[in-house]
Amino acid sequence: MLLQLALTGLKRRFKDYLVLFSGLIVASMVFYMFLALAVNPSFYRHNITIGAAYLSFIFGFGIVILSIITFIYLIYANSFLLSMRQHDYGMFLILGAKRGRISLLVILETVITGLLATCSGIILGLGFTGLVGKLLIGQLDLEIHHFQAFVPQAVLWTFVFFLVVFCLSALWNVQKLFRSRLLELLQEKQKPVKINQHPLWQIFEAIIGLVLLAIAYAAMNSLGSLLFISFFVGFFGVLLGSYFLFHSFFSVLITALLKRRSFAYRRLRLFTLGQLKFRLPAYTRILTMTSVLFALALGAITVGGRFHSMQREFSKSSYYAMLVTQHEPATKHQLAKLHAPVMPIYHYKVTPKGRYLNRAEFRRQPLRGIRFQPQNSQYHDSQYHAYTYPLREVTRLSGQPGYLLNQLVHSTGTTKMLSSSRYRRIRGKERWLQLIHVPDLVKDYQTIKQLAKLEAKAQPASKDLLTLFGLTNYQAGLGLTSGFQFMGLFLGIAFLTMLASTLMFKVLSAASDDRLRYRMLIKIGTREQLLKRSIHVELASLFILPAVLGMVDVLVGLNMFKSLITRPWQGIWLPFLLFAMLYAGYYVLTVKLYERSVLN
Amino acid sequence: MTNILKVDQVTKTYGKKHEQQYQALKGVNFSVAAGEFVAIMGASGSGKTTLLNLLSTLDQPTTGHILINGQDLSSLRAKQMADFRSQSIGFIFQDFNLLENLTNRQNIALPLTLRGISTNRIDPLIDELADKLDIKAILNKYPVAVSGGQKQRVAAARALIHRPAILLADEPTGALDSASAREMLDTMSLLNQRDHVTTLMVTHDPFSASFAKRILFIKDGKIGQEVNKGVKSRPAFYQELIAYLGTGE
Ligand SMILES: Nc1ncnc2c1ncn2[C@@H]1O[C@H](COP(=O)(O)OP(=O)(O)OP(=O)(O)O)[C@@H](O)[C@H]1O
Ligand SMILES: [Mg+2]
Numbered sequence: 001m002l003l004q005l006a007l008t009g010l011k012r013r014f015k016d017y018l019v020l021f022s023g024l025i026v027a028s029m030v031f032y033m034f035l036a037l038a039v040n041p042s043f044y045r046h047n048i049t050i051g052a053a054y055l056s057f058i059f060g061f062g063i064v065i066l067s068i069i070t071f072i073y074l075i076y077a078n079s080f081l082l083s084m085r086q087h088d089y090g091m092f093l094i095l096g097a098k099r100g101r102i103s104l105l106v107i108l109e110t111v112i113t114g115l116l117a118t119c120s121g122i123i124l125g126l127g128f129t130g131l132v133g134k135l136l137i138g139q140l141d142l143e144i145h146h147f148q149a150f151v152p153q154a155v156l157w158t159f160v161f162f163l164v165v166f167c168l169s170a171l172w173n174v175q176k177l178f179r180s181r182l183l184e185l186l187q188e189k190q191k192p193v194k195i196n197q198h199p200l201w202q203i204f205e206a207i208i209g210l211v212l213l214a215i216a217y218a219a220m221n222s223l224g225s226l227l228f229i230s231f232f233v234g235f236f237g238v239l240l241g242s243y244f245l246f247h248s249f250f251s252v253l254i255t256a257l258l259k260r261r262s263f264a265y266r267r268l269r270l271f272t273l274g275q276l277k278f279r280l281p282a283y284t285r286i287l288t289m290t291s292v293l294f295a296l297a298l299g300a301i302t303v304g305g306r307f308h309s310m311q312r313e314f315s316k317s318s319y320y321a322m323l324v325t326q327h328e329p330a331t332k333h334q335l336a337k338l339h340a341p342v343m344p345i346y347h348y349k350v351t352p353k354g355r356y357l358n359r360a361e362f363r364r365q366p367l368r369g370i371r372f373q374p375q376n377s378q379y380h381d382s383q384y385h386a387y388t389y390p391l392r393e394v395t396r397l398s399g400q401p402g403y404l405l406n407q408l409v410h411s412t413g414t415t416k417m418l419s420s421s422r423y424r425r426i427r428g429k430e431r432w433l434q435l436i437h438v439p440d441l442v443k444d445y446q447t448i449k450q451l452a453k454l455e456a457k458a459q460p461a462s463k464d465l466l467t468l469f470g471l472t473n474y475q476a477g478l479g480l481t482s483g484f485q486f487m488g489l490f491l492g493i494a495f496l497t498m499l500a501s502t503l504m505f506k507v508l509s510a511a512s513d514d515r516l517r518y519r520m521l522i523k524i525g526t527r528e529q530l531l532k533r534s535i536h537v538e539l540a541s542l543f544i545l546p547a548v549l550g551m552v553d554v555l556v557g558l559n560m561f562k563s564l565i566t567r568p569w570q571g572i573w574l575p576f577l578l579f580a581m582l583y584a585g586y587y588v589l590t591v592k593l594y595e596r597s598v599l600n
Numbered sequence: 601m602t603n604i605l606k607v608d609q610v611t612k613t614y615g616k617k618h619e620q621q622y623q624a625l626k627g628v629n630f631s632v633a634a635g636e637f638v639a640i641m642g643a644s645g646s647g648k649t650t651l652l653n654l655l656s657t658l659d660q661p662t663t664g665h666i667l668i669n670g671q672d673l674s675s676l677r678a679k680q681m682a683d684f685r686s687q688s689i690g691f692i693f694q695d696f697n698l699l700e701n702l703t704n705r706q707n708i709a710l711p712l713t714l715r716g717i718s719t720n721r722i723d724p725l726i727d728e729l730a731d732k733l734d735i736k737a738i739l740n741k742y743p744v745a746v747s748g749g750q751k752q753r754v755a756a757a758r759a760l761i762h763r764p765a766i767l768l769a770d771e772p773t774g775a776l777d778s779a780s781a782r783e784m785l786d787t788m789s790l791l792n793q794r795d796h797v798t799t800l801m802v803t804h805d806p807f808s809a810s811f812a813k814r815i816l817f818i819k820d821g822k823i824g825q826e827v828n829k830g831v832k833s834r835p836a837f838y839q840e841l842i843a844y845l846g847t848g849e
Binding site for chain 2: 258261262264267268269270271274275277278517520521522523524525526527528529530
């Protein structure tokens with residue numbers, strides 16, 4: 001009979017269960033996605049060749065944060081579950097069920113709910129990981145190989161983590177049930193709002209919050225040699241500052257608005273402001289978490305995205321992208337495809353004594369190189385300067401061009417540059433090589449890649465030589481940045497999904513408390529349209545405030561990445577836009593679900 | 601005397617067709633004149649709340665007509681109904697009357713802001729009414745910080761601030777202790793006598809009902825007996841009610 005009662009209970013609150021369930025599924029899905037990336041051994045072996053220590057730090061940090069969020073999330077979910085069920089449990093007790101039986105029921109319900117959600121979450125996570133992976137790799141033309149969606153260890157760890165948390169929750173529920181009296185279980189009381197602390201204290205907190213944020217931002221701005229310190233001051237400053245902001249600052253602000261009668265005494269503004277005034281402090285923890293996570297997620301996406309544009313920097317690190325020593329039709333065909341190339345041909349003669357170059361040729365088409373000029377401690381475009389080699393230097397072995405030529409010609413001995421007439425008199429087989437420079441290697445990447453392939457086929461001996469050119473530098477950069485970029489985007493999306501669903505969950509689980517308020521407003525004659533507008537404003541504030549704060553955090557926090565990536569702010573609108581769209585989707589979904597549960 | 605409220609052959613059936621149906625009101629007729637204080641009494645399940653929901657346009661009758669201030673409620677659309685409620689009806693409920701996230705003053709201001717009254721006229725109106733209801737000192741407190749009786753008087757203020765055509769009260773003293781209940785009822789009859797607030801109160805409690813001038817008894821979805829206070833004193837009227845209820849049931 002207990003089972004039957006349990007099932008009817010489930011049916012009665014189906015909508016709430018749906019919310020609970022989808023929340024849990026998202027949580028386990030994201031958890032899996034993160035782990036799938038964190039413990040994906042083949043991904044690293046093939047894609048991340050540099051900075052492994054850095055990475056393990058990032059992932060260690062990520063796992064700790066994600067575990068904390070997930071844990072908090074599950075606590076919310078569990079108390080929601082208990083609040084839904086406690087009335088029924090009370091009924092069972094009245095009907096004469098033994099506490100032991102009910103404890104068993106509670107444990108079973110909690111753990112089964114949890115396991116069902118976790119399994120669905122992992123399955124969804126598998127699909128989603130594959131999908132996001134494919135999309136990112138395909139859309140962004142990333143050089144990512146061996147990204148597998150199914151990672152057995154990740155499945156195992158996700159499962160274990162959730163199982164442990166659900167078992168703990170079940171025990172917690174049981175002891176709570178034992179401690180509370182029957183009446184408390186049966187009464188689904190409307191909880192009165194808590195009156196805030198003393199207004200002066202609140203104002204004090206608000207100021208502290210602003211000061212802490214200012215300090216944090218200043219720290220992130222003035223990096224220099226103290227990277228580590230400014231990172232910690234920045235992170236904890238933002239964390240605490242946001243906390244006080246949500247706990248007090250906005251309340252103070254709203255109180256001030258409420259005092260302005262000409263503003264507040266219009267339509268439902270009183271109600272909307274009243275809701276927010278109490279809701280913002282009540283949601284302090286979750287809003288702080290949301291804003292910090294928002295910053296982390298957006299930061300990850302932005303920095304990841306900037307790695308993409310760093311590829312361009314890599315493409316500029318060498319002047320000549322490639323060389324050819326033959327003009328077979330296929331090669332000619334490819335050469336014709338290049339955009340505005342500079343392709344000097346140099347002739348040379350080799351004798352047992354040494355190599356000879358024609359000075360006139362080098363006068364006519366000077367050999368050029370790239371000079372690397374670090375400016376301050378920051379990377380910047382202007383650090384790469386193309387310049388012309390002095391003629392003298394061309395033949396010097398230590399200089400780049402001399403070294404290059406030496407390698408090209410495969411011989412030992414000296415290199416001499418001769419006047420045209422003397423050069424002509426040298427006896428020996430004349431050969432030539434053609435250097436290729438393109439203004440935009442990124443644009444001609446595919447063509448250059450083809451040329452390299454053709455050249456390597458035609459001249460197996462010069463295979464190693466080819467690696468000295470821009471193409472190879474660029475490809476190395478591509479591999480490195482793609483790995484980081486992929487991680488940034490992947491983590492960003494995972495975090496965002498998680499935090500938005502946490503917020504949504506929190507809002508929806510409060511809906512039943514709000515229902516009475518809206519009913520009362522309807523009774524005193526509030527138009528539905530007005531109620532909806534009030535809901536939109538309230539929820540939008542809950543979503544937007546942490547988002548705006550998070551965005552500011554990112555904009556300022558990007559300072560810290562100046563030494564790692566070039567111009568971190570460039571093209572920032574793209575990740576912001578992407579993010580805004582995803583986030584807005586969550587907002588709309590929350591509004592729709594919330595409206596459905598409070599307005600009828 | 602003009603009728604503020606006229607209820608004409610109203611029935612209400614719960615449950616859709618082909619489902620199990622239940623007729624909660626079986627043809628109710630009565631009217632309330634301007635300035636009257638009418639109580640509707642009945643046992644639990646007799647249809648009191650159902651009737652009140654119809655009067656307040658929160659629900660629609662299955663058949664029959666309700667006119668308030670000459671306006672036929674069945675001719676109103678959803679939006680107009682909301683407007684009608686906010687203009688012509690004042691409400692006091694048994695519990696959960698006030699929004700706890702607003703101060704008492706802000707709670708009372710709500711009906712006025714909904715009607716778009718100009719913002720600088722609102723506070724003076726509230727202060728004036730608060731004086732009458734003796735709640736001036738607690739206007740800036742939150743509802744949790746005041747007693748149940750005070751809360752209910754704040755609710756009365758909110759119900760009356762926009763000068764509705766009729767005040768509807770559903771068990772207004774149901775959640776109060778006897779002293780607070782008495783205070784509240786005194787306030788209501790004072791408002792009725794001095795300010796001529798037309799009042800319709802629904803209750804199952806004879807003590808509450810004895811404050812009204814006329815009492816309609818509802819039983820099984822129909823209005824049965826009607827009792828007038830006439831010139832009797834309130835305690836005498838109360839005794840009469842008790843006696844009546846004793847014989848009636
Ligand atoms: N939404 C509904 N659906 C079906 N039946 C209903 C509904 N609301 C009320 N009823 C039934 O209509 C009858 C009258 O209910 P109503 O709530 O009007 O009684 P009441 O006089 O207010 O009782 P109480 O004094 O307990 O509040 C009851 O038998 C009730 O079961
Ligand atoms: Mg009732």
